[in-house]
Amino acid sequence: MASQTIAAPVDQPYRGSGIDRPRGVPLPPERLSLFRAGQLRKRWHYLSFWSRELSFCAAHASVGPLPQAYWGVWDRAAQQFRQGKHLTTSCVQFGPGHVYVHDGDVEIDVAFDECGSFEVYRPEDRAYIWSHKDFCLEARGTVRYGNTTRTVAGVMFVDINEGYHTRHTQWHWSAGAGLDQHNRLVAFNAITGLFDTPTNSERTIWIDGVAQEVGPNTFSEDLSTVSFAEGGTLSFQPEALIEHHDNFILIRSDYFHWFGTYTGTLPGGIELREAHGVRERHEALW
Structure with a gap:
C-alpha cells in the first residue's frame, strides 16, 4: 500500500517543500477569497537581482482589489538610480524563471534558474499568511535605461506572499548574497514581523544554493545592523532608496526599500567579505 503524506497542523507554523503543507485552508495556487476572519487579502510577487555591478527589484502588490507595480534599478558601477511605480501591473511581467519590465526608457529582461525553494505558513489569529521563497544561483539578461545597456549576471531572490495579514502589520527585512x-556563495534572509517564529520561520542561510534555517535575529533601531542569536552581525551600507507613502484613507502604508552592501559575519562562523542586497522597513494599516 502506498504511503500517504501526513499534512502539517493548520494551527502551527510550517516550513517545508510544500509536499506536507497544511490542509483545510486554501493555499496558492488555489484562489484565496477577498476576506477571511475580517481580514482583507494581501498578496505580492517580488524579486530582486544582485550583483557587484548592478542590482534591481520588481514587484506586483495588491491589498484587496487595489493593485500596484513598482521597480528599481541601482547601477552601482555608474552610480545611477532609476525607479517607477504604477497603480496597474502591466509594466512588470513575471513568467516561469523570467522577469520583464518596460517602463518609459527602462527595460529589464532577465531569466533565472529556479532552485533553493521552500514555503512557509503561519496562522494569524483566525486567518493565516503564506509565502514561497526561491534563491536562484544564476540569473542573466539585460538592463537598459536611457542610452545605457548593461549585460548582467548575478543571483535572484524571489518572494511570493499571500494571505490575511493583520490590520496593523510592520516588518524589518534584510537579504543579500556574496562570497x-x-x-x-552565501546568501541570507533575515526578518522580524512576518514569518519570524522561533522555528519554521523564513530566516535562512544558503551556502552554494543549499538552504538552512537559522535562529532569531534582531535589527538595530536604525536598521544599520542585523544580529543573529546563534552568533554573527551584519552591517549595511545603504546606496539607493525606493520610498513609497500611500494613503487610501482606510489603507495606509509607509515603505522603504534600500539597495546596498553588507559586510560582517553570519551564524556558523561565516565571514561575508562583500555582499550586495536589500533592506526594507514597512508599516501598513490595511
Whole structure:
C-alpha cells in the first residue's frame, strides 16, 4: 500500500517543500477569497537581482482589489538610480524563471534558474499568511535605461506572499548574497514581523544554493545592523532608496526599500567579505 503524506497542523507554523503543507485552508495556487476572519487579502510577487555591478527589484502588490507595480534599478558601477511605480501591473511581467519590465526608457529582461525553494505558513489569529521563497544561483539578461545597456549576471531572490495579514502589520527585512572566506556563495534572509517564529520561520542561510534555517535575529533601531542569536552581525551600507507613502484613507502604508552592501559575519562562523542586497522597513494599516 502506498504511503500517504501526513499534512502539517493548520494551527502551527510550517516550513517545508510544500509536499506536507497544511490542509483545510486554501493555499496558492488555489484562489484565496477577498476576506477571511475580517481580514482583507494581501498578496505580492517580488524579486530582486544582485550583483557587484548592478542590482534591481520588481514587484506586483495588491491589498484587496487595489493593485500596484513598482521597480528599481541601482547601477552601482555608474552610480545611477532609476525607479517607477504604477497603480496597474502591466509594466512588470513575471513568467516561469523570467522577469520583464518596460517602463518609459527602462527595460529589464532577465531569466533565472529556479532552485533553493521552500514555503512557509503561519496562522494569524483566525486567518493565516503564506509565502514561497526561491534563491536562484544564476540569473542573466539585460538592463537598459536611457542610452545605457548593461549585460548582467548575478543571483535572484524571489518572494511570493499571500494571505490575511493583520490590520496593523510592520516588518524589518534584510537579504543579500556574496562570497565568504572560503569563496563559497552565501546568501541570507533575515526578518522580524512576518514569518519570524522561533522555528519554521523564513530566516535562512544558503551556502552554494543549499538552504538552512537559522535562529532569531534582531535589527538595530536604525536598521544599520542585523544580529543573529546563534552568533554573527551584519552591517549595511545603504546606496539607493525606493520610498513609497500611500494613503487610501482606510489603507495606509509607509515603505522603504534600500539597495546596498553588507559586510560582517553570519551564524556558523561565516565571514561575508562583500555582499550586495536589500533592506526594507514597512508599516501598513490595511
